[in-house]
Amino acid sequence: MSADATSALKAKFPQVTGRASADHAAVNVPIADLVAVLQYLRTEAGFDHLADLTAVDWAEGVSPRFTVVYHLFSTTAHGYIRVTANCADDTQPSAPSVVSLWAGANWHERECFDMFGITFSGHPDLRRILMWDGYPYHPLRKEFPLAGIETPLPDDEITAETGTKAIAAPMAGGPFVASVGEMNLTEAEPRAKDESWGERSSQPGQTPLRQVKE
Amino acid sequence: MATDFSFPDAAAKSAAAKPDFETEKMSLSMGPSHPSTHGVLRLQMELDGEILTKCDPVIGYLHRGDEKIAENMTYNQFVPYTDRLDYIAPLANNMAYAIAVERLVKLEVPARCQAIRVITAEMARISAHLLGLGAFGIDTGAWTVFMYAFEEREKLYKLFEELTGARFTTSYTRIGGVSRDVPEGWTGRVNAFCDQFLPILEEILALLTRNKIFMDRTVDVGVISKADAIAYGLTGPNLRGSGVGLDLRKDKPYSGYEQYEFDVPVGTKGDCYDRYLVRGEEMRQSVRIIKQAIAKFPGGDWYAKDARKIFAPPKDKILTSMEELIQNFMIVTEGPQMPAGEVYFEAENPKGILGFYVVSKGGGVPWRLKIRAPSFCNLSILPKICVGSLVSDVVSILGSLDFVMGECDR
Numbered sequence: 001m002s003a004d005a006t007s008a009l010k011a012k013f014p015q016v017t018g019r020a021s022a023d024h025a026a027v028n029v030p031i032a033d034l035v036a037v038l039q040y041l042r043t044e045a046g047f048d049h050l051a052d053l054t055a056v057d058w059a060e061g062v063s064p065r066f067t068v069v070y071h072l073f074s075t076t077a078h079g080y081i082r083v084t085a086n087c088a089d090d091t092q093p094s095a096p097s098v099v100s101l102w103a104g105a106n107w108h109e110r111e112c113f114d115m116f117g118i119t120f121s122g123h124p125d126l127r128r129i130l131m132w133d134g135y136p137y138h139p140l141r142k143e144f145p146l147a148g149i150e151t152p153l154p155d156d157e158i159t160a161e162t163g164t165k166a167i168a169a170p171m172a173g174g175p176f177v178a179s180v181g182e183m184n185l186t187e188a189e190p191r192a193k194d195e196s197w198g199e200r201s202s203q204p205g206q207t208p209l210r211q212v213k214e
Numbered sequence: 215m216a217t218d219f220s221f222p223d224a225a226a227k228s229a230a231a232k233p234d235f236e237t238e239k240m241s242l243s244m245g246p247s248h249p250s251t252h253g254v255l256r257l258q259m260e261l262d263g264e265i266l267t268k269c270d271p272v273i274g275y276l277h278r279g280d281e282k283i284a285e286n287m288t289y290n291q292f293v294p295y296t297d298r299l300d301y302i303a304p305l306a307n308n309m310a311y312a313i314a315v316e317r318l319v320k321l322e323v324p325a326r327c328q329a330i331r332v333i334t335a336e337m338a339r340i341s342a343h344l345l346g347l348g349a350f351g352i353d354t355g356a357w358t359v360f361m362y363a364f365e366e367r368e369k370l371y372k373l374f375e376e377l378t379g380a381r382f383t384t385s386y387t388r389i390g391g392v393s394r395d396v397p398e399g400w401t402g403r404v405n406a407f408c409d410q411f412l413p414i415l416e417e418i419l420a421l422l423t424r425n426k427i428f429m430d431r432t433v434d435v436g437v438i439s440k441a442d443a444i445a446y447g448l449t450g451p452n453l454r455g456s457g458v459g460l461d462l463r464k465d466k467p468y469s470g471y472e473q474y475e476f477d478v479p480v481g482t483k484g485d486c487y488d489r490y491l492v493r494g495e496e497m498r499q500s501v502r503i504i505k506q507a508i509a510k511f512p513g514g515d516w517y518a519k520d521a522r523k524i525f526a527p528p529k530d531k532i533l534t535s536m537e538e539l540i541q542n543f544m545i546v547t548e549g550p551q552m553p554a555g556e557v558y559f560e561a562e563n564p565k566g567i568l569g570f571y572v573v574s575k576g577g578g579v580p581w582r583l584k585i586r587a588p589s590f591c592n593l594s595i596l597p598k599i600c601v602g603s604l605v606s607d608v609v610s611i612l613g614s615l616d617f618v619m620g621e622c623d624r
Binding site for chain 1: 273274277279281282283286317318320442444445446447448458460465466553555556557558559560567569571573581582584586590591593594595598623624
């Protein structure tokens, strides 16, 4: 069924090309034709359920860098199709919104914007959804470090009340994150105990346990 | 003179009269820590009296960056993170994730492994629906249901612990198999649980199904039409409650679901009461599936023996054989070796359809892993269905949608 859908789609839109896939039928679409293709798939090919909408960042310096990925499902024929489109601009990526086709795309596009910084033109209410408003980064971009980045607190009132100016990078210093090139397992391990003293350095104000004669 | 029978009713009269006090809309924030928001969900509501005129769900309080974390670890290392998506049914998440990655390398696990996964996933479904009903009961003023439901969940947890070693965060599957075979006599104990569970389930449902208070609070409340349910990407009992009979276990079978006989219950109206009825019936069907799977429980291998670069062999073999030791070392340090490619797999979880989109560039770490969380999609319909309802109805609606924020925020 999916093969038929792909060939019918290619007959109607010659600019659509096939895409390598390990499972479902998959097509590449020029981003200008994205809405027209998805509209056709929804109304005429029976793919009425927008299963998933996401994006992939192919790393800094790669062009095209961002690809938006749509997974459609047919609730009648029970088949999937994957539709992908490369965003034209690598620094200011954007894609057309499909909220007019599926109301459920609203939150998916907001998440995509939040995580990758892809702006969806025509979206009724494009703001962050998982991170807070005013958060300066897009965490799922490849240049964003796993450890996180120190960020100003979102609310001035909280800053005034607590005296804290910034939220520390959540995972900096471990347990799972070690700085590249400075891998030291002893230091990267998680510990709760007081590490200011040990075998090599004595506890402040106490005589060393072991005296090594020179 | 003819009598005039057209009395203007009191409401129309007061509406026409100029009020002697100023009214204005009130904004109310419900949550993020509120007993009936089931976790850390915040609803920013605008009220006209007690009627909602606007509802804006604020999510993200439990955002942990699971997708970012997944890009930085091997495939097997991510299994414990899937426990913490829908933490009411970790076994079902484990299975969905494992199958998604196995599809990437086109690996089919042996029949015994498939049957184990089906049994555990259906037990997880019963456990999740019991909690869903219990919490829904509390939201609508029926405490007893919760107590009964938790007694049954405790029995399930005992069985989970015996099988996986953990009650809650099971991390049971591995890519290409499961972490261990079923213990001696375990299937018999699961069967015994099912036998004693069915009459108790009837008792639990009898507490709610014709309960006047419960029906008053759920019938015709939070109605979701068929078209809306599909447009918003609703799945699971919430979609089926609206009359769309989509169940991937039937429509796109995986892990051998095609061998089992079961029915897919659907609602007629799409209100909170229908969603409750669907969940109740699904538990009966899950018991049916478990009993069939145990009746024809296959022997043979419980993990993919031939997938030497995917599945680390059992511990006793690692400790006694050189080749297995090397195999284990490679899989632990480098991760299961995957070909380049992309795959999208969806499984029918208790909360709805859980999808994993895996993009691989080869090797043991995914390039991108997207989690399509059913609770995320199910909650996105709130601004639509809450408008026009009472604040107390919102509590019913939230209870009937049965979401988990761990999965929604990821």
